[in-house]
Amino acid sequence: MKLIVTGGAGFIGSAVVRLAVARGHEVVNLDALTYAANLANVAQVTNSPLYRFEQADIRDRAALDRIFTAHRPDAVMHLAAESHVDRSIDGPGTFVETNVTGTFNLLEAARAHWLREGKPEGFRFHHISTDEVFGTLGADGQFTEETPYAPNSPYSATKAASDHLVRAWHETYGLPVVLTNCSNNYGPFHFPEKLVPVVILNALHGKPIPVYGQGLNVRDWLYVEDHADALLTVLERGAVGRSYNIGGENEARNIDLVRTICALLDEMRPQGAPHDRLITYVADRPGHDLRYAIDPTRLREELGWRPSVTLEEGLRRTVDWYLRNEDWWRPLLDRQGVGQRLGTKVAEGAS
Incomplete structure (x- = not known):
């Protein structure tokens, strides 16, 4: 199968690229190489005859048409997105342009390709989204595929909009789509602005580890390589x-996740221990959802998939990877916004 993977130089996208190539798929990595992208994430497949790279922005329809015509893919896996909630608070316009307009352009380019090819039955447009589109949960319950959408941040609102576009292109135009909504990912190659890498890298540098509010927000944590496996499963066998x-x-509650990472660092890099002394509670993020939790019954019962990595094992693997790969993360610390508190412009009016 020949795949176009958008955002394939990003965190989740690169995991998909690496796994797809390892399984014998031809992969065209389409990425604009914005601040969070890194071609080092796919270095292990760069020389594979199954791998191609196209630098393009999904907001550029002409570039998309050129790439579809040149490569004639059997499927699209759409992961390219602006994804950091704090950045969406400070600059929502970029999120609308990329996540909404970009998805529209990609859908139209894919539909034009599908029509040119004679509507092949096996073609798939796989849209990868987030559980954040469902809003927030209380102490009980889980998100199902029937949970009403109720996004609370500019990021989740733009992802919800893109989900609706994908569904509409299936219902209106017949484009063969599948859609997935995932919980929080973590693991190797995670750009150092998200919680898990921030905790690891701040602890290594003896810097305060920021925890929003009291750290009581709950997330369901998904190891990124498990996620890549699930995505390929849905692409190949999903209805x-x-x-x-x-x-x-x-x-896990955020504070418990942070303390677990600190304990792993105490064990694996004892210099500076105990690392939990660095935990610092900071003002909460505006509109911070209390709890996300996924009900995976449909995926398990229809496709037989479930995660293989526990949170304890995944965090151990992740901490070990960051300890062994300073040459990967060190240059990223100088990128725009890394190490700064973002998402604080809510009271400052339009940006």
Whole structure:
């Protein structure tokens, strides 16, 4: 199968690229190489005859048409997105342009290709989204595929909009789509602005580890390589027009996650221990959802998939990877916004 993977130089996208190539798929990595992208994430497949790279922005329809015509893919896996909630608070316009307009352009380019090819039955447009589109949960319950959408941040609102576009292109134009909504990912190659790498790298540098509010927000944590496996499973065997929730079955409060990482660092890099002395509570993020939790029943019962990595094992692997790969993360610390508190412009008016 020949795949176009958008955002394939990003965190989740690169995991998909690496796994797809390892399984014998031809992969065209389409990425604009914005601040969070890094071609080092796919270095292990760069020389494979199954791999191609196209630098293009999904907001550029002409570039998309050129790439579809040149490569004639059997499927699209759409992961390219602006994804950091704090950045969406400070600059929502970029999120609308990329996540909404970009998805529209990609859908139209894919539909034009599908029509040119004679509407091949096996073609798939796989849209990868987030559980954040469902809003927030209380102490009980889980998100299912039927949970009403109720996004609370500019990021989740733009992802919800893109989900609706994908569904509409299936219902209106017949484009063969599948859609997935995942829980929080973590693992190797995670750009150092998200919680897990921030905790690891701040601890290594003896810097305060920021925890929003009291750290009581709960997330379901999904190891990124498990997620890549689930995404390929849905692409290959998911029902057309169907959505699937992908969860790690690993709920944890943020503060407990942070303390677990600190304990692992105490064990694996004892210099500076105890690292939990660096935990610093900071003002909460505006509109911070209390709890996310995924009900993965549909994915398990229809496709037989469930995660293979526990949170404890995944965090151990992740900490070990960052300890052994300073040459990967060190240059990223100088990129725009890394190490700064973002998401604080809510009271400052339009940006």
